[in-house]
Amino acid sequence: MASTTSPDTASPAIARTLPPPRLPSISPISFTLIVVVAALFLASMGQVAPSPEKLANGLPRMAELVGRMLPPNTDPGFLQRMGWRILETLQIALVGTVFGVIISLPMGWLTARGISPLGALRHFPRALVSLFRTVPDLVWALLFVSTLGIGAVAGTMTIVVDTVGFCGRFFAEAMEEADKKPQEALHAIGANRVTVLCGAILPDVMPTLINSSLFALEKAVRSSVVLGLVGAGGIGQELKVAFDLFQYRNASAIILAIFVIVLAMEFLTDRLRAKFQ
């Protein structure tokens, strides 16, 4: 009912058109869907949302825990040990991201629609990238700790897989959206797929690739912090030990360090992203 003429107001000389309705009409299917989602939400609320009394009981315990955390431990021996763990965390994030980005480039190319040399077979590497992305990093970490043993190597492998899942998809999408005209021009003169990739596609999408890689690095730093909770190396391992042994002042120092690292990484990647735009 976009535009109708009101018989009351229309004059023979100038036909007046009514404005469209204020709200769009809703189909019965959409209405049913909204009702079902709302019912699911309300039912879930009853099961998992915290009740006010539970929150009220928890707050004093939280305050007590925070009290036991303060002041953070600044013992030089502990800080030195924490410094090495932070360095290990950053190493896991950096090495894992770099390897992940390197693997993501061919994976992106192999899975990109209209560009992949695999044709319909590109769905196989695409499914692999989806698997890497959809399985949470802590699950990958558990798998690698079980197979490679406790330590930083398991953490690095987890970051590699996580980065391929993240960057593989974004690289493929960027390549699909690359300007087609230079590609057609190079194809016309007989350039093969690899040279078209290197000569036309990659230069065109380079800002997007750098952007995605920096996001992946930022994400990897956050991930590598918690991977230690399942034994995959880094500062997270130290945090787990602190909580297990009720060393809350150590835990608060570690949490502060994590906060600083993540903040610094966000600041750094933001600056780099702005530079490469």
Add this chain to the structure above:
Amino acid sequence: MEHVPVQNVATPSAVGARPGGSEPDHPQIGPLVKAPARAPAPQIIGARGLAKTYPNGQAVFAGVDLDIRADQRVALIGSNGAGKSTLLKCLIGLLPSTSGEITTLGERFLAAPTGAQLTRLRRQIGFVFQNHGLVGRQSVLTNVIQGKLGLKGSWRAWHHALARQEWREEAMAVLAEVRLADKADARADQLSGGQAQRVAIARALIRRPKLLIADEPAASLDPAVGRDIMRIFSELAGEHGITLVYTTHDMQHALDYSDRIVALKDGRVHFDRPTARVSPRDMEGVFHG
């Protein structure tokens, strides 16, 4: 259709500049001795009974016969949708024709060339497209050197930093020919439309092609820049002894920068004759008649 065979009608400057041109040179023979008949220039493109129909059944053109000889500058004209670009692509094997026979640069094929034929063809052809097709984030020099891609041993041509020194020098030489040597370091997406099209010409020339194909090279440029581009095309094709075939819907570009005009209308060759014998009224007939 009126078809007038055209042979060796290239401008004196075009033919004269070519080393080993077909002009006989016998100063010792006196005027009473009859000069031998001049051999026709080698055929570059030949088409017999060429037709193209799209998969949806729409006929683009039919019964097209063409004979384009070395050193000619041929304008392919017609209104929008007349099938100029499609015909051009069929002639060089980039699109399959529906029927007919094509012989381009010695490669004879029906419908479409084989993979090996296409590779050989591409190595001898330079392309310039309406939208220039430059890689915007690459330097002008890299874009020109990329013209070497598809040639033997050309994998290093995707970036100027990897290219052989002689290619870099060659690229600078062709950039000088299109008056853009001072822009070698500039990014291609910072050039004006006319400058970008000159880089595209340089990219085509660095292949040292026998045949230069240009699809509406001046269509997206303002009139003055468009004329400049057409003049550069025409002069450089003549200087390098390259056969030039271009499509245009600009009557003046066809009249000023070609030796021969092939007009397409209603899916047929409307006329095919030397430019000197084409009147403005003939041209009007192509677009409005």
